[in-house]
Amino acid sequence: xxxxxxxxxxxxxxxxxxxxxxxxxxxxxxxxxxxxxxxxxxxxxxxxxxxxxxxxxxxxxxxxxxxxxxxxxxxxxxxxxxxxxxxxxxxxxxxxxxxxxxxxxxxxxxxxxxxxxxxxxxxxxxxxxxxxxxxxxxxxxxxxxxxxxxxxxxxxxxxxxxxxxxxxxxxxxxxxxxxxxxxxxxxxxxxxxxxxxxxxxxxxxxxxxxxxxxxxxxxxxxxxxxxxxxxxxxxxxxxxxxxxxxxxxxxxxxxxxxxxxxxxxxxxxxxxxxxxxxxxxxxxxxxxxxxxxxxxxxxxxxxxxxxxxxxxxxxxxxxxxxxxxxxxxxxxxxxxxxxxxxxx
Amino acid sequence: xxxxxxxxxxxxxxxxxxxxxxxxxxxxxxxxxxxxxxxxxxxxxxxxxxxxxxxxxxxxxxxxxxxxxxxxxxxxxxxxxxxxxxxxxxxxxxxxxxxxxxxxxxxxxxxxxxxxxxxxxxxxxxxxxxxxxxxxxxxxxxxxxxxxxxxxxxxxxxxxxxxxxxxxxxxxxxxxxxxxxxxxxxxxxxxxxxxxxxxxxxxxxxxxxxxxxxxxxxxxxxxxxxxxxxxxxxxxxxxxxxxxxxxxxxxxxxxxxxxxxxxxxxxxxxxxxxxxxxxxxxxxxxxxxxxxxxxxxxxxxxxxxxxxxxxxxxxxxxxxxxxxxxxxxxxxxxxxxxxxxxxxxxxxxxxxxxxxxxxxxxxxxxxxxxxxxxxxxxxxxxxxxxxxxxxxxxxxxxxxxxxxxxxxxxxxxxxxxxxxxxxxxxxxxxxxxxxxxxxxxxxxxxxxxxxxxxxxxxxxxxxxxxxxxxxxxxxxxxxxxxxxxxxxxxxxxxxxxxxxxxxxxxxxxxxxxxxxxxxxxxxxxxxxxxxxxxxxxxxxxxxxxxxxxxxxxxxxxxxxxxxxxxxxxx
Numbered sequence: 001x002x003x004x005x006x007x008x009x010x011x012x013x014x015x016x017x018x019x020x021x022x023x024x025x026x027x028x029x030x031x032x033x034x035x036x037x038x039x040x041x042x043x044x045x046x047x048x049x050x051x052x053x054x055x056x057x058x059x060x061x062x063x064x065x066x067x068x069x070x071x072x073x074x075x076x077x078x079x080x081x082x083x084x085x086x087x088x089x090x091x092x093x094x095x096x097x098x099x100x101x102x103x104x105x106x107x108x109x110x111x112x113x114x115x116x117x118x119x120x121x122x123x124x125x126x127x128x129x130x131x132x133x134x135x136x137x138x139x140x141x142x143x144x145x146x147x148x149x150x151x152x153x154x155x156x157x158x159x160x161x162x163x164x165x166x167x168x169x170x171x172x173x174x175x176x177x178x179x180x181x182x183x184x185x186x187x188x189x190x191x192x193x194x195x196x197x198x199x200x201x202x203x204x205x206x207x208x209x210x211x212x213x214x215x216x217x218x219x220x221x222x223x224x225x226x227x228x229x230x231x232x233x234x235x236x237x238x239x240x241x242x243x244x245x246x247x248x249x250x251x252x253x254x255x256x257x258x259x260x261x262x263x264x265x266x267x268x269x270x271x272x273x274x275x276x277x278x279x280x281x282x283x284x285x286x287x288x289x290x291x292x293x294x295x296x297x298x299x300x301x302x303x304x305x306x307x308x309x310x311x312x313x314x315x316x317x318x319x320x321x322x323x324x325x326x327x328x329x330x331x332x333x334x335x336x337x338x339x340x341x342x343x344x
Numbered sequence: 345x346x347x348x349x350x351x352x353x354x355x356x357x358x359x360x361x362x363x364x365x366x367x368x369x370x371x372x373x374x375x376x377x378x379x380x381x382x383x384x385x386x387x388x389x390x391x392x393x394x395x396x397x398x399x400x401x402x403x404x405x406x407x408x409x410x411x412x413x414x415x416x417x418x419x420x421x422x423x424x425x426x427x428x429x430x431x432x433x434x435x436x437x438x439x440x441x442x443x444x445x446x447x448x449x450x451x452x453x454x455x456x457x458x459x460x461x462x463x464x465x466x467x468x469x470x471x472x473x474x475x476x477x478x479x480x481x482x483x484x485x486x487x488x489x490x491x492x493x494x495x496x497x498x499x500x501x502x503x504x505x506x507x508x509x510x511x512x513x514x515x516x517x518x519x520x521x522x523x524x525x526x527x528x529x530x531x532x533x534x535x536x537x538x539x540x541x542x543x544x545x546x547x548x549x550x551x552x553x554x555x556x557x558x559x560x561x562x563x564x565x566x567x568x569x570x571x572x573x574x575x576x577x578x579x580x581x582x583x584x585x586x587x588x589x590x591x592x593x594x595x596x597x598x599x600x601x602x603x604x605x606x607x608x609x610x611x612x613x614x615x616x617x618x619x620x621x622x623x624x625x626x627x628x629x630x631x632x633x634x635x636x637x638x639x640x641x642x643x644x645x646x647x648x649x650x651x652x653x654x655x656x657x658x659x660x661x662x663x664x665x666x667x668x669x670x671x672x673x674x675x676x677x678x679x680x681x682x683x684x685x686x687x688x689x690x691x692x693x694x695x696x697x698x699x700x701x702x703x704x705x706x707x708x709x710x711x712x713x714x715x716x717x718x719x720x721x722x723x724x725x726x727x728x729x730x731x732x733x734x735x736x737x738x739x740x741x742x743x744x745x746x747x748x749x750x751x752x753x754x755x756x757x758x759x760x761x762x763x764x765x766x767x768x769x770x771x772x773x774x775x776x777x778x779x780x781x782x783x784x785x786x787x788x789x790x791x792x793x794x795x796x797x798x799x800x801x802x803x804x805x806x807x808x809x810x811x812x813x814x815x816x817x818x819x820x821x822x823x824x825x826x827x828x829x830x831x832x833x834x835x836x837x838x839x840x841x842x843x844x845x846x847x848x849x850x851x852x853x854x855x856x857x858x859x860x861x862x863x864x865x866x867x868x869x870x871x872x873x874x875x876x877x878x879x880x881x882x883x884x885x886x887x888x889x890x891x892x893x894x895x896x897x898x899x900x901x902x903x904x905x906x907x908x909x910x911x912x913x914x
Contacts, residue, residue: 047856047857048848049857067845068846069845070856075743075747078603079750079841082747082751083751083755086754086755087754213858214480221484222499239683331602335602339417
């Protein structure tokens with residue numbers, strides 16, 4: 001009995017040790033694959049499934065090799081700031097104008113060539129000329145088509161404070177796009193009006209979600225009837241489950257609910273591959289790049305003369321509120337307001 | 345292997361003990377050896393406090409205004425209470441679930457004991473973000489379960505969001521920390537105290553309360569500590585279940601790139617963690633006198649007609665902690681396959697995950713040794729500071745540790761930045777305590793007299809370590825390696841920020857697919873991750889099961905028997 005137990009133990013331990021030793025011997029061989037020798041290093045605050053294919057296409061067409069690091073936009077902006085002058089990044093792709101503005105404000109971006117900037121409406125690029133929008137993302141209301149028709153939704157998001165909507169709406173106060181929307185409301189309608197709206201929404205039992213995806217899920221399964229989200233979250237869901245009872249309502253008439261934010265790019269001032277970086281941003285603004293965003297990520301192309309995505313309104317027809325995206329920088333003011341009203 | 349040598353060594357030890365006229369020093373190394381050890385331990389601890397240093401720098405950058413702004417906000421204290429409450433509740437919950445299950449699988453005749461032991465360890469393999477997402481899609485107000493109940497007229501389940509949802513999910517995935525530590529303690533325990541208690545007329549309940557529970561206190565405290573700090577640093581579950589704990593609020597601040605305010609909040613989290621650590625150390629010290637280690641096997645408690653109900657209860661815990669979340673992932677997988685996703689590239693992800701976890705584990709285990717030996721053998725003012733220092737990285741949310749190392753790495757070690765080396769350092773900083781704990785426990789069980797014997801017989805300190813301490817501590821090393829390995833596999837924020845650019849692991853792939861909204865694509869890497877992480881989890885349970893309680897050949901048993909005899913001669 002004793003001997004058997006001991007043998008089994010020794011066998012197991014031996015196996016573990018052999019496994020460990022095996023791993024250790026194997027490792028250095030594999031480690032060699034991490035490389036600094038790519039022509040371009042991109043920090044992408046947008047996911048691999050969203051931008052990976054277009055980056056591969058750039059590699060094929062340009063003959064340049066690209067290393068991509070994926071992460072969350074805000075965390076990556078913090079990472080770039082923490083890396084300071086030693087940042088390995090040549091290009092920062094972000095999905096929020098606020099994060100681009102934050103990096104820009106520390107002077108970490110280099111100015112972009114004028115011919116590149118000029119392809120995009122001034123509303124969707126940096127006034128300082130150091131970052132440029134690549135694709136547009138509109139705020140919308142996603143609603144459950146079993147419960148509602150588009151006509152039953154109010155004409156402005158301000159009216160969701162009506163008692164008739166009590167407990168039926170979802171929002172995501174910790175989400176960067178939602179916060180940009182609240183910042184826009186503060187800029188357009190003032191601090192007091194925004195505070196009053198937030199409090200009324202809160203008191204009307206608006207349901208809090210972690211992010212836009214969770215809201216779309218909640219709307220689709222009827223947990224809430226409608227939610228405040230960005231427009232493109234719905235389409236991949238519909239691709240996974242075509243019979244999902246959910247649709248987007250685009251707002252207009254300058255309503256803050258129609259705010260169009262951008263995903264964009266900036267080139268790091270410390271980059272030693274500025275030429276390759278510039279070619280990369282040019283490629284993303286070319287017909288190929290813009291058509292990719294329109295068809296594959298369901299976003300609005302921003303460069304002049306590129307076709308709009310199918311099944312969605314024209315960006316030009318949207319009449320979003322007229323606001324300088326640089327004005328959306330004051331996120332900490334928004335955070336304070338969200339905390340004071342107990343929304344966040 | 346050891347058997348033939350045992351008798352002679354024991355005799356030698358006795359002779360040695362008699363020969364030594366001065367009191368036994370607890371570590372037989374000479375001053376230089378100990379100095380080297382101390383230096384190594386201090387170096388490891390210094391690495392471990394780097395993230396905290398970073399936080400102080402960032403917080404100072406914001407100036408006093410930011411600090412007072414954060415500290416003066418009533419909401420900060422609300423979040424502090426939230427976090428403390430959740431931590432306490434999850435710890436109590438995990439002990440309430442884990443400890444009885446440990447007793448059930450060690451001391452009773454519950455059916456399928458061995459199998460249950462392995463199954464009950466498996467929830468360790470689930471990342472909290474996966475478990476929480478699975479529960480939300482299952483039990484959300486309009487989740488899958490509600491769909492099944494719809495025909496019965498249930499059109500909305502009570503909300504699982506908030507405190508109780510976060511509590512339940514964290515409890516069912518973290519109880520194995522208590523389960524495994526208490527099991528190990530029960531198997532080491534000397535039954536004679538319990539038998540004496542019964543002989544002296546105590547009832548079974550009285551014996552349980554007066555003998556068993558006090559003797560298990562160190563194990564309960566150690567398991568509870570792991571659970572408490574896991575809860576403090578968890579982001580996945582509290583964010584999915586919408587509970588405002590510190591990690592979620594810190595994350596929101598980083599979302600606004602308000603790094604100074606985030607740093608102040610994170611420092612408050614450090615204070616909370618230190619409070620938990622002090623409480624645990626107190627418990628351990630108070631209970632030190634109660635620890636026993638037995639050489640004999642304990643009579644199995646017959647459960648009678650409760651055998652099957654008890655087994656069913658244990659299975660229910662396993663179902664909640666592992667089966668349900670995995671079932672939801674399988675559902676995503678089916679959806680993904682229907683949507684026609686390809687599942688290529690898994691092989692490379694597996695290799696990368698194994699590589700990162702393998703390196704992290706190897707280095708963490710080596711780095712843990714000096715700290716483990718010092719804390720096990722020398723309780724000095726220095727070790728009282730060293731031990732909690734090594735815990736700080738474990739208690740902080742991953743994104744905070746990662747940003748700290750980004751800052752130091754990019755500025756002071758640019759050549760190593762974003763290589764496997766920085767990533768491994770991050771893993772060591774975050775998970776060092778998972779390695780120190782089991783190794784220190786094993787070292788405590790090695791009788792110093794054996795080392796004295798080795799020294800007397802002419803071996804140097806290094807040789808003694810290699811031939812006596814290391815082999816006898818092997819169970820601790822195996823436990824440490826398994827725990828670190830499975831935890832590194834699940835790690836996300838540091839891997840995203842510090843891995844070599846372009847290096848994807850299973851965890852980053854799951855994250856990537858879910859942030860982009862493709863849950864169907866997340867399923868395959870998520871299931872693979874859980875499967876791979878469940879191997880070390882099962883090994884933890886199995887190793888414990890195989891170590892014979894009856895035979896007395898286990899290292900701990902031999903060493904303890906010897907220690908008692910040595911004490912007797914003093």
